[in-house]
Amino acid sequence: MSTLTIGKRLWAHSVVAINRGERDSETIYTGVEFILDGISLSSQAGLGISSGYVTIFDAISPPLARSVLLGIDSVAEHFPSQGRIPLIFCSCGDPTEGALTARLSIDRGTVRWDQWAWEHDSFPSEALPDFPIYRFLLDEYENALDQAMNTALNHADIPSSMIRARFPGDGLISWITRKTRGELAYQLSFTEIDIIKAPADIDAPGFQQLIRDIRSIRTVLAACVNDRRSLPSKKEIEQVRVLVDDVLASDEVFRLPLRTTQALNWLRQKL
Numbered sequence: 063m064s065t066l067t068i069g070k071r072l073w074a075h076s077v078v079a080i081n082r083g084e085r086d087s088e089t090i091y092t093g094v095e096f097i098l099d100g101i102s103l104s105s106q107a108g109l110g111i112s113s114g115y116v117t118i119f120d121a122i123s124p125p126l127a128r129s130v131l132l133g134i135d136s137v138a139e140h141f142p143s144q145g146r147i148p149l150i151f152c153s154c155g156d157p158t159e160g161a162l163t164a165r166l167s168i169d170r171g172t173v174r175w176d177q178w179a180w181e182h183d184s185f186p187s188e189a190l191p192d193f194p195i196y197r198f199l200l201d202e203y204e205n206a207l208d209q210a211m212n213t214a215l216n217h218a219d220i221p222s223s224m225i226r227a228r229f230p231g232d233g234l235i236s237w238i239t240r241k242t243r244g245e246l247a248y249q250l251s252f253t254e255i256d257i258i259k260a261p262a263d264i265d266a267p268g269f270q271q272l273i274r275d276i277r278s279i280r281t282v283l284a285a286c287v288n289d290r291r292s293l294p295s296k297k298e299i300e301q302v303r304v305l306v307d308d309v310l311a312s313d314e315v316f317r318l319p320l321r322t323t324q325a326l327n328w329l330r331q332k333l
Contacts, residue, residue, distance in 0.1 A: 071095035082231025086319035093120035158183030252325035
């Protein structure tokens with residue numbers, strides 16, 4: 063028999079601002095992870111924290127998720143097809159946008175997951191023949207579902223961390239034309255971040271160092287933020303390169319808004 067245990071997995075909800083004055087944000091949540099014979103399902107599927115995909119317990123009502131995984135209920139009408147269950151899909155809650163699915167069979171006290179596939183409402187399914195067949199004892203399976211439901215309910219809508227970044231607007235060309243600010247200043251705008259919620263130190267031991275390094279980058283390049291004619295010295299460039307490398311190598315970099323990370327990569331490439 064296979065083992066199904068329940069762990070926790072961090073996942074990200076990203077917001078990219080459109081209009082000037084709005085904020086980019088990266089909110090990290092703690093979700094459910096299926097661990098099958100010691101291996102997480104998300105890692106088997108190649109899904110990272112910022113993929114936008116979560117387990118069924120994080121995408122819909124946890125009690126409904128439990129019913130779906132027992133073959134009692136369904137998430138979306140006619141999707142996936144009868145006898146199949148969506149285990150991982152978009153955090154928006156709509157499995158028809160793309161879901162990791164398996165065939166569910168329950169017979170004589172045994173549960174079986176097999177015939178894995180990526181399915182989408184508008185495209186042909188992609189079979190995953192390398193995924194193994196899993197068999198569970200029904201009572202152990204139900205206990206795991208209960209644990210998953212309780213984990214999801216305990217962490218629902220409670221962010222692990224939330225960081226916002228100022229969006230200066232798509233004014234780079236006009237800034238350069240008006241000779242007010244250059245691209246360096248534009249990129250540095252995304253490093254002006256607000257910590258709305260910090261993770262607990264025990265969950266993210268390197269987080270405070272990450273924030274200190276970002277603020278040090280802004281301190282070193284402070285003159286370049288407001289004066290397009292100001293160019294960093296060789297010493298300042300060397301300082302910034304070390305700081306940027308430390309930030310991008312941090313285990314906590316995934317907590318930063320997307321365009322903040324992109325700006326840091328720009329600094330590493332251009333300076």
